[in-house]
Amino acid sequence: MSRTRRVGRPAVLTATLVSLSALVSGCGVLGIGGEEPGDIQVYSARHYDLEDAFVAFEEETGLTVDFIYGDDAELLERLKAEGAETPADLFVTVDAGALWNAADQGELVPVRSPVLEQALPEEYRDSQDRWFGLALRARTVAYNPENVDPADFDTKDTYAGLTDPQWKGRLCMRDSTEAYTQSLVASLIDLHGRDGAKEIVQGWLDNDVEIMSNDILLLEALDAGTCDVAIVNHYYFARELEEKPDMNVELFWASQEGDGTHVNISGAGLVKASDAPAKARRLLEWLAADGQEAFVGGNHEYPVNPVVAPDEVVAGFGEFKPMPLDAEAMGSLNAEATDLLAEVGYE
CATH class of the missing domain: 3.40.190.10 (Periplasmic binding protein-like II)
Structure with a gap:
């Protein structure tokens, strides 16, 4: 008879993860730019060495970025519950299916951008421009x-x-x-x-x-x-x-x-109810182009932008044929x- 052996779950390593109860109560906003609300609010399910990339964006643009962390499902449910009152501008996930679901449920809006079209291969962005893969x-x-x-x-x-x-x-x-x-x-x-x-x-x-x-x-x-x-x-x-x-x-x-x-992607989409869509678009374009190396390097992901090389460790793994996404x-x-x-x- 077959059996499944399961090893117990250790302490969660991602201390920045915000619990759903904290999200609902309005707590847990992690700001790079200080205690005041940032220019751009990011709901992010990606929480590995993410801040360094956004610090670079702040230094280049003068715009500040705040985060709320959770898993993909939590953050999507929060977007839906908040509706037009959401503070979120950009939705960042670690799963292509989560991006598709957010778009399919009407939480993301198209971004028509020559920068994104040039930086990201067609197979790693939505055909309706509602979401964009940023790391593989x-x-x-x-x-x-x-x-x-x-x-x-x-x-x-x-x-x-x-x-x-x-x-x-x-x-x-x-x-x-x-x-x-x-x-x-x-x-x-x-x-x-x-x-x-x-x-x-x-x-x-x-x-x-x-x-x-x-x-x-x-x-x-x-x-x-x-x-x-x-x-x-x-x-x-x-x-x-x-x-x-x-x-x-x-x-x-x-x-x-x-x-x-x-293969799967870390990616992002512009939130339908964003009150700072132009700023959020600027951040999205930066992550796909000028900030691509900073975004993927801290976590050793493969860049989606073909002009950006993977870091030295990942390059050492050699090339491979990916399954179509x-x-x-x-x-x-x-x-x-x-x-x-x-x-x-x-x-």
């Missing part, structure tokens, strides 16, 4: 090279290949509550249909996958040899390498002879992905 993250396979021969991975469909019995008792993965897991499964539904995606997830469970609450735990388990293979976001590995350059972990670019490695599939299939995970008992 790849969710791929990491492994312990002492215990795994990379030649054993399925190069056509690496994610499905982890259902092979050779990986039984050797897998660890992220929990079902994370957008990273849900968007990956939504993409699998889009590629293989619900039944095919269910077979893949069930196959992971049949291999006694160990569920962990964050990617750092996954990488630490690989390094220690208590787990042989995991699915992680590349930038977590990059951050760990900075701390531990001798980590016994390597990346394998998934499905390079098939659909490519699953379908934000609509990630957004519209999110509920089905969540239901599928619950149905098979993936925690």
Whole structure:
């Protein structure tokens, strides 16, 4: 009988995360420019080394920026609840599906901008110009090279290949509550249909996958040899390498002879009810162009702007073929992905 082993959740690392209760009470606004409300209000689900980029924007433009942090779903619900009274000008997320949902529910408005059109490839922005991808993250396979021969991975469909019995008792993965897991499964539904995606997830469970609450735990388990293979976001590995350059972990670019490695985006959109749309547009354009390197560099994400090179650590991972990004599939299939995970008992 298959079983799911789950490692407990440690203390949250992102101390700047604002709880929903604080959001509702009006607390938790984090301002770079001081205690007075900033010129631009950002609702952000991205809270890794974000402030440095915005400090640079303030220094260049003289405009000040305030933040409210939460997860994608929390902040979208707040936007909807506040309606025309929201103080938000820019909505920043860490998931393409969340951006699509915000636009689909009418919370974002089109931004017609030659700067954005020139800076960002068409596949990473909304066809109606309501949202824009600003940083790319790849969710791929990491492994312990002492215990795994990379030649054993399925190069056509690496994610499905982890259902092979050779990986039984050797897998660890992220929990079902994370957008990273849900968007990956939504993409699998889009590629293989619900039944095919269910077979893949069930196959992971049949291999006694160990569920962990964050990617750092996954990488630490690989390094220690208590787990042989995991699915992680590349930038977590990059951050760990900075701390531990001798980590016994390597990346394998998934499905390079098939659909490519699953990717997602950090991105943003202009809030419909913004009372400072011109200033918010200026910030959005800056993040896509002049501020692109600062925005992605602190978190080791891949730049979406093709003229900006990835940082040295990420460049060392080599080039890879990304899976085509379908934000609509990630957004519209999110509920089905969540239901599928619950149905098979993936925690």
